[in-house]
Amino acid sequence: MSWRRAAAGAAALAVALAALAQESSIDLAAGVGKDKVVAYCSSCHSLDYIQMNSPFPDRKLWEAEVNKMIKVFGAPIPPGEIGAMVDYLTKHYGR
Numbered sequence: 001m002s003w004r005r006a007a008a009g010a011a012a013l014a015v016a017l018a019a020l021a022q023e024s025s026i027d028l029a030a031g032v033g034k035d036k037v038v039a040y041c042s043s044c045h046s047l048d049y050i051q052m053n054s055p056f057p058d059r060k061l062w063e064a065e066v067n068k069m070i071k072v073f074g075a076p077i078p079p080g081e082i083g084a085m086v087d088y089l090t091k092h093y094g095r
């Protein structure tokens with residue numbers, strides 16, 4: 001392994017650790033449906049994906065986003081929970 005590679009590896013690790021440290025501090029707005037969003041949306045990626053997109057999506061877009069997580073990425077979200085989660089996302093992170 002060259003020194004360049006070793007340095008790149010160390011830098012990548014530092015970035016990953018910083019991301020981990022940040023993740024624990026993410027707290028979504030309090031509201032109806034928050035528990036579901038936290039439970040179903042944080043298993044694959046950090047909840048800051050939601051904050052990053054705020055406040056631009058309207059209800060239709062959040063609905064499409066949640067459905068994309070289910071259909072494209074295989075998120076195990078029961079169909080009966082989608083409505084409450086989209087309500088929450090639209091109210092707190094949409095327009």
Ligand code: HEC
Nearest residue numbers: 040041043044045049050053065066069073074075076085
């Ligand atoms: C099964 C794994 C999984 C679950 C569960 C999941 N996501 Fe995702 N999500 C992904 C992947 C994979 C990406 C895109 C790749 C990346 O950038 O990391 C992504 C990306 C996103 C993005 C960025 C925009 C985009 O479309 O790429 C948002 C916003 C998002 N997810 C919101 C949610 C919300 C809200 C939930 C809960 C309803 C959720 N995710 C649950 C896998 C998941």
